[in-house]
Structures are given as C-alpha cells and as structure tokens.
Amino acid sequence: MTKALDIVFLGLSLSSSWGNGHATTFRGLLRGLDELGHRVTFFERDVPWYAHHRDLRDPDYCDLRYYDTVQELRRSHERDLQQADVVVIGSFVPEGRAVIDDLASLCTGLFCFYDIDTPVTLARIAEDDCDYLARRQIPYFNLYFSFTGGPTLHRLELEFGARRAEPLYCSVDPERHHRNRNVIKWDLGYLGTYSPDRQQTLETLLLEPARRLPDRRFVVAGSQYPHDIDWPDNVERIEHLPPAEHAGFYNRQRYTLNVTRTSMVEAGWSPSVRLFEAAACGTPIVSDRWPGLDSFFPATAIQTAGSADDVTGILLGQPDRARLSMARQAHSLVLERHTGVARAREFTSMLARARQTRPVLDLDVESAA
Structure with a gap:
C-alpha cells in the first residue's frame, strides 16, 4: 500500500x-x-x-x-x-x-x-x-x-x-536492542514471566546446570514466580525487568536461554521476541528445540539444548570465537528480517x-x- x-x-x-x-x-x-x-x-x-x-x-x-x-x-x-x-x-x-x-x-x-x-x-x-x-x-x-x-x-x-x-x-527495535560494551556478568541468563508449562524446561536447562557449575553465574528475570522455587545460590533473581533495560541485560550475558511454552513447541513456528531481542544485542542464544526454529535461525546461528548435559557442554566446551561467530550470524539475520x-x-x-x-x-x- x-x-x-x-x-x-x-x-x-x-x-x-x-x-x-x-x-x-x-x-x-x-x-x-x-x-x-x-x-x-x-x-x-x-x-x-x-x-x-x-x-x-x-x-x-x-x-x-x-x-x-x-x-x-x-x-x-x-x-x-x-x-x-x-x-x-x-x-x-x-x-x-x-x-x-x-x-x-x-x-x-x-x-x-x-x-x-x-x-x-x-x-x-x-x-x-x-x-x-x-x-x-x-x-x-x-x-x-x-x-x-x-x-x-x-x-x-x-x-x-x-x-x-x-x-x-x-x-525487535534495533535502536533499543543493540550491542554495547557491557562487562559480562552472567554465564547464562533467562528473561520471561513465570509459566507452569515452561518451568520444567527452565529447571532442566538453567537451574540444574547452575547446580552442576557452582562457580558459574546465572540469572532469571521475570515476575510471578512462586516463592517455593529452590533457586541455587549462584542464580540471581530479578523480579521485573522493564523493556528499556532488556538490552543491557542481554549484553551482560555470555549466553541467553530461550524457553518456549508447551503449546508453542507442539505447534512449532512460534518464535519468541526474546530470540530477536537477544540476537539484535549480539548475545549468543541457547534455545529449546521446536519445529520451525531453523526457518528463523540456521544451526550455525544458534545453539539448541534438550538436557542439562547439553547446556553444561555448551558453557564449558564452546570456544569464544565460535560463540561470537554464531552471535554475529544471528545478529545479521535479525536486522535484515525481523525489525519492526x-x-x-x-x-x-x-x-x-x-x-x-x-x-x-x-x-x-x-x-x-
């Protein structure tokens, strides 16, 4: 038009x-x-x-x-x-x-x-x-x-x-979500409101790796999490993170975790805005697996995980050069195809x-x- x-x-x-x-x-x-x-x-x-x-x-x-x-x-x-x-x-x-x-x-x-x-x-x-x-x-x-x-x-x-x-x-808005020179604070982070059907995946892909790697730092930002969750000592909690602070949050992570709701996993082809925000900030992504993910990010632009072993292997085994190369590919894809x-x-x-x-x-x- x-x-x-x-x-x-x-x-x-x-x-x-x-x-x-x-x-x-x-x-x-x-x-x-x-x-x-x-x-x-x-x-x-x-x-x-x-x-x-x-x-x-x-x-x-x-x-x-x-x-x-x-x-x-x-x-x-x-x-x-x-x-x-x-x-x-x-x-x-x-x-x-x-x-x-x-x-x-x-x-x-x-x-x-x-x-x-x-x-x-x-x-x-x-x-x-x-x-x-x-x-x-x-x-x-x-x-x-x-x-x-x-x-x-x-x-x-x-x-x-x-x-x-x-x-x-x-x-994603690339003016609000972009790379900066923030010092890395967390090895793996997650941003998302509590959802019962995401919690088990969060437990598997972030909380269990945190327990296995007590010398590494993790963070979960989002509201409405129950008070009875057993957060490991090396997992920092942020109750609510307004959109204006998302870019700074992503830029302080070595990797960010994407977790998808069960119904979205079953349907496939349902990318979260968190994927695009993190990629625009140049933050390497670890995602759960679902049909259609490769239509947004090829395997060379994202890491996927289905178990705590997968995540610990990524955190301990992937060299920075490969990690940053992956992030650059995702960054270019998002700026070309997924801006507002x-x-x-x-x-x-x-x-x-x-x-x-x-x-x-x-x-x-x-x-x-």
Whole structure:
C-alpha cells in the first residue's frame, strides 16, 4: 500500500509489559508502522493490574487511548472505529467476544484479528473455553494474523474457517536492542514471566546446570514466580525487568536461554521476541528445540539444548570465537528480517493483498450470537 493508512488496534496492553508478552510485540509493530508513515491508534482496556505497572505512558508513535467498558468503547470512539482503514483486534482482549460482535458490523475497512497466542486460542476454542474469541467469529475477519506459522495456518483456514490466515511474528527495535560494551556478568541468563508449562524446561536447562557449575553465574528475570522455587545460590533473581533495560541485560550475558511454552513447541513456528531481542544485542542464544526454529535461525546461528548435559557442554566446551561467530550470524539475520519496520512492511503487504481479494460478507451478528 502506498497511501498512509488509519489503523486501529485493540489489544491486551501497550502501556504495560508486566506479566505479558503482548506489549513488546505491539510496540515493535506500531513503531514500524509509524516509521512507514501510517497513523496508528491503540485502544487498551483500563485495568488496575496494568495501570499499576505501566512502563509506556505516552508513546510517540501512536495515539494510546483507554476505555472502561465495551459500551463506552463504541459510544466514545465510534467514528474512529467506523472510519479506520483497518481495525485489528488482538487475542486476550477483555470481553473480546463482545468487542468483536460489536465492531464486526460497525467497521467499514478491513477487519482483522491478531492472535499472539494461537495454539492457546485454538485449544480453548476446541474446548469452548475462549472468552476473547468464539469459533463462529473467525470467518468475520478479512485477515487472521497468527503468531504461529507453519501447518497452523492451514488448520486455521480448513478447520476453523479463517478466510485468510497469515503469519505475523514479533519483531525487535534495533535502536533499543543493540550491542554495547557491557562487562559480562552472567554465564547464562533467562528473561520471561513465570509459566507452569515452561518451568520444567527452565529447571532442566538453567537451574540444574547452575547446580552442576557452582562457580558459574546465572540469572532469571521475570515476575510471578512462586516463592517455593529452590533457586541455587549462584542464580540471581530479578523480579521485573522493564523493556528499556532488556538490552543491557542481554549484553551482560555470555549466553541467553530461550524457553518456549508447551503449546508453542507442539505447534512449532512460534518464535519468541526474546530470540530477536537477544540476537539484535549480539548475545549468543541457547534455545529449546521446536519445529520451525531453523526457518528463523540456521544451526550455525544458534545453539539448541534438550538436557542439562547439553547446556553444561555448551558453557564449558564452546570456544569464544565460535560463540561470537554464531552471535554475529544471528545478529545479521535479525536486522535484515525481523525489525519492526520489516514486520510493518509484511503487515501492510498482506493488507494490500487482502483488500484486492476482499469478498462482501453479510454479517448478522445478533442471529449468530
């Protein structure tokens, strides 16, 4: 698309990265869209748990607005929603089903869904336990953007009725994430909010190596970890690390660990933003294994591990020259393919294709409810 677009997003959060990975994903994409000259508005439900932990109050690349109820969203912002060229609703939006039903017949531009949690969403829909998206609503969208690529895209179209499913992965801002000359403090670090289905992998790939290597230094940064976790003495804990401090954190690690949620491992093709952030900082990565990882990072640009032995072997056996060569390859790949601007270009290209083939859809939302 060549003209500047008016794009509206409704997402879980932009203002707060506390306890969620949505904020950093939206920030990268929206900043990229702004750099390309598009006008972006982001609507966020004003909830206390994010209000108390806001680390982005006044973004310079979009208009951030808050709303209290679904009714107030439409009453106060109907004109903006109706006249936007594109409206994108994200996963985990509070009362998302009601928001979708309310806006499906209101929006005159492209109507899209951005699923940052695709495997979780599809599992919940299959169990009729998804409060932010109903199965019947999936065909409403001109485009279903998915954080997960690969076979899941075909499943969305064939099994769930998506009109067009496209991958839209996370991205990184190279101005905020880059190499610096920080002194290495930790041999291996991990950044991520606590998740029960990641904890066993974290135990295997970081805590057990820490116990085996008491003279090495480790770190885990992230919120909501239970108080009864047995942290080894050589594992430093950081309760919350705001995005502005991520680059410094990565630059003080010899290696950083990537751990993927179980549902994402099973689906494959679901890269975490932490992969791109670390690579942009020139930090060598050790990742758990999942299908599709090599489509983002070839074996020469990343280390993978499935056991504590794998990790200790990497920490003790890989020479610095090989470690840094691996990091340089990953750094070049990310700057070429996975920046916010690169992702924004992909996003607008997919919008252009959808607009060219856009069918007329007669929605009777009330009868479908």
